[in-house]
Amino acid sequence: MLVRYVLGKEYDKVMSGMSVDNKRIAKNTLYLYMRMLITLVIGLFTARVTINALGIHDYGLMNVVGGVMGFLAYFSSLLSQGTSRFLTVGLGKGDMKQLRNIFSACGTIHIVLALVTLILGETIGLWFVNYKLVIDPDRMFAANYIYQLTLFSSFLGITQTPYIASITSHEKMSTFAFMSILDVVFKLTIVVMLLYIDTDKLIMYSTFYFCTNLFMFFLYRIYCLRKFEECNMHLRWDPKLYKEIWNYVGWNSVGTFAFMANNQGITILLNMFFSTVVNAARGIATTVSSQVSGFVMNFQVAAGPQIYKLYAKGEYQQMNRLVCNTAKYSSYLLILIGLPVFIKTEILIRLWLGNIPEYVIPFIRITLIELFFKAIDFPIGNGIHAFGKMKLPNITSSIAYISVLPLTYIFLRLGASPVIAYIIACVSYPLAMACDLWILNKFSGFDIKFYLLHVPLKSILIILLSAILPVFVSNSFEDGWLNLILTSAVCAIVSAVLVFYIGLDAEMREKVLRKVKNKLAFVFNKNT
Template sequence: MSDTSANNKRIAKNTFLLYIRMLFLMLINLYTSRVILQILGVEDYGIYNAVGGIVLILSFLNSALSNGSSRFITYELGKKNTSELNNVFCTILNAHIILAIIVVIIAESIGLWFIKTKLGLPDDRFDAALFAFHFSVLTSVASITQVPYTATIIAHEKMQIYAYASIIEVVLKLLILYLLPVLGQDRLQTYAILLFCIQIMIMSIYRIYCIRKFNETKFKFIFNKKKFKEVAAFSSWSLLGNAAHALTGQGTNILLQMFFGPQLVAARAISLQINMAANQFVSNFKLAADPQIVKYYAAGDTDKSKELTLNTAKFSFFLMLLLCIPIYIVAEPLLKLWLVSVPPYTLIFLQLIVIQSLFSVLDTCFYTGLYACGRVKENALISPLILSLQFPAIYIAFKVGCSPIFLSYAGIFVTIILALIIKPLLLIKLAGYTYRDMKDIFVPCIKTAITAFIPSLLIAHYLSGNYWQYALLLILVIIIIILSILYIGIEKRQRQELFKLIKRKLLHK
C-alpha cells in the first residue's frame, strides 16, 4: 500500500471518528443550550456570555501561541526528529504556564475595572456576574495550559482520544442541567463553578493519556530559548490575527451588552451556538487533513501538500453548504422547536451568520496552505487590519443608533474580502499556487451554491406552515444540494470514483 493511500485512509478514519464525536456533541450541546437558557434565564445567560467574553478576548495570546505550538510539534513529527520533540514540548508548556499567569494578572486588574465601570450590568446581578467572571478566569487558565497536550494528540493523529474526551465533556455538561436546580441558590454562580470543574476533569484525561502514550510529554524544567524564539517568532505573526478575531467576536458581545443589554447578547450567543455546531461538522474534516498537509510539506512533497489544501477547501465548502442552506431555510421553525421562547433578533442573527460561515470556511482552509509552509507574516499584517476595522465601525454604528444587525452585515462583508481576495492572493504570491488553482475552487463552489440556494428558496416559499411541511421542505432542500454538489461541484472523474466506492461498499455488505 502506498504512503498516499495509507495517509488518505488515516484521514478518512480520523474524519469518521470526529464525525461520530460531532454528532453526539451537536445533539447534546443544542439540548443543553436550550435547557441552560431556561434554567438561567435570558438575562443571566447573556451576562455569563458578556463577562466570559472579556476573558476570551484576553486569551488571544493563547490562540496565537497554540497555532505555533501545533505547527512545531507536527513539523518535528513530520521530520521524524524525536530527539527534539521533548525539548519543543517542554519549552511550549512552560511558555503556556507563563502566559496563563499573565492572563490572570490582566483579567483581574484591567478586566475587572472594565466590568465594574463600563459593562453596564444590572445592579441586582452585579455580584453574581463578578463571581462568574473570576471562575471564567480560572477556567481559562486550565484551557491555556492544556494546549500543548491537545496539540500533541492532534499531531500524532490520535483522534479517538480527542473524540472520547469531548464526548465525556458534553455528558458532564449534560449533568449540569440536573445539578443546577438543586445546588446553591444562585444558579449563575453555580454554573460557573461546575464549568470550571469539568474543565479540570477533561484537562486531567488529556494529560494522563499523553504522559502514558507519548514520551515527549514527560515534563521537565526545560526552556530552550532558541526553540522558544522560533515558536514565538512564528506565533507572533498570528498574534494580531487572533487579537482581531477576539475583538470582533467577543468584543461585539461586549458592545451589545453596553448598547442593548444582556437579552441581545443571549440572542447572538444562541445563534453562534447553532453555527458552532455546523462549523464543528466541517472542521472535523479539516482537523483530520491539516496534519497531513504540514507533514507533506515538511517531507518536501509540496505538490501533495498543495493538492490536499485545495481539496480540503473545496469539500469543506460543500459540507458547509449542506448545513448552511437547510439551517437558513428552516431557521424559524428550528428555533421555535428548539427554544420554544425565542429571544428577539435571534432569527436574523442566525440566518446571517450561516451565510458568513460559507465564506469563512474557505478563509480558514486557505490559511492552512500558508501555515504549512511557514509564510504567515504577510497574512498576519494584512488580515488583522481588515478584521479589526469591524470593531470601531460597529461601535460608531451603534453610537449613532443603527440596528444591532449591522454587526452581522459587517462580518459578512469582511469575511468575503478575506476569503475571496486576500487569502487567494497570498497563496499565489507566497506559496506557489496559481490563479488557475483558485479558479478551480471558486467557480464550482459559486455555481453549486447558486444552483442549490435559489431553488431551495423558491420551494420554501410554497412549503411552510406546519412541521410536516417543513420536514418535507428539509428533505427536498438536502436532495437539491446533494445533486448540485455531485453534478456541478465535483468533476466527472471524482463523481464516478464516488459512485464506484458506494457500489463496492454496498455489494460488500
C-alpha cells in the same frame, strides 16, 4: 462511506505518489463525526435547558462576561495552531529529541502566557466588567463570581493547549472524540442539576462548569504523559528554538488579537449600546453556528496534520492540492448542513427553544454566511502556518479584522440596528481570505485562479441553484414538522445532486458511481 471516499479516493486521484495515509485521514474523520453527532444532540439540548433554567437575562449576562474573558484569553489560541504546527512538523521529520525540545519550549511559553492572562484578567478585565459593562446592580456579585471562575478556567485552558495539540498531532482522533463526548456529558449533567436547585442558578452553573474543566484538565494531562514520550516537560535553554517559536507566536498574536477583537469586540459593543438580551441572541447564534461548523471542522482537523507533514517533506505541489481539496469539500459539507438551517431558521429556533428572542434569526443567517468564508479560508491558513512565516499574513489579516470595529461603533452610535454590526463583521472574512490567497501564492505558488473557480464561485453557484426548490416547498406548506422535514429532505437531495454533477469532475463522478454499484452488488449478492 461517503466521507471515507471523499477523503481517500480523491486524494489518491490528485496526489498519486504521495505518502499521505488516506485510511488514517478517513478513519480520523469518522471518529470526529461520531464525536460531532453526539455532542450536537447533547449540545443543543443543553443550550435549551440552560436558557430555560437561567432565564434570558442571566444567559445574556453569562455571554457578555464570557466575552470579556474571551477577549483577554485570546492567548489561549495563540499557540494552539502554532504548537500543533511545530509538533506535527517535528513528527514529520522523525526527530524525537527535537520533538521533546519543541514540546518543552511550547509548554514553557504557554505557562508564561497563562500568567500574563491571569494578571491582565485581574486588573484591566476586572475593571472593565465592573465599570464599563451594562449589568444590573443586583447581579454584579454574580457577574464577578462567574468572571473569576472563567478567568481561572482560561488559565487552565492555556496551559492545557500543548497536550491537546499533541493528541491531534499524533492523529489520535478517537481519544480526542472520547474526551469531547465526556466533556459534553458532564456539562449536560450540570444543566439537568440546575432544574432541581433553588439557589442562584447562574452561580451554581459556573461552579459546576469550572469543576468539569478542572477534571478534564487532569484527564488530558494524565493521558498525554502516559502515551507520548515528548510530553514529559524538561527545562532546556535552546535560543534558536525559542526564537523561532517566539517569532511565530509574536506575529501570530497580532492576527489572533485582531480576530478576537473582531469577535468579542462586537459582543461588547452590543452590550454597550443595547442590553444583555441582545447578547443572549448573539450567544444563541454562536451556538447554532458552532454546531454547524462542527461538520466542516472535523474534516479540516483530520486533514490538517497531513498539510504540515507534506510541508515538512518539501512536497509543496501536493500540499497545495490538499489545501484546495480540503476547502472545496468543506464548502460542500457546509452546503449540505447549513442551507436547510438557513432556509428554516425560524421554525428550527421555535422548535428548539419554544420562543424566538429578538434578532436571533438574522444573527444566525449572517453567521452562516460568515461561516462559509471561514470554512474555505481555514485550509489556506493551514498552508500558510505550515511555512511558519507569520509576519505578512498577520499584518494583512489584522487590518481586515480590526478595521470593522470602529466602523461598527460609528454605525451603532448613529442609531443603527444590531444587525448592522453582524453585517459589517461578516465583510472582514472575505477580505481576510483574499489576503491569505495572495500570501499562500507568494509562499508556495498556490494557483489562485483555479481555487476561485473551483471553490467559492462553484460553491456559490451550487448554493443558489440548491435553494430554489426548497424555498418553493417551504412557502407551499404551513409551518410545522411536515414543512421542516419536506424542506430539509428536498434541500439535501437537490444539494447532493448538484454537488455530484457540478462539484465533482467527470472522473470523480465515475469513481463514485462505480463504488456505489460495487456496494449495491455486494449487498444484493449477500442477501441472495
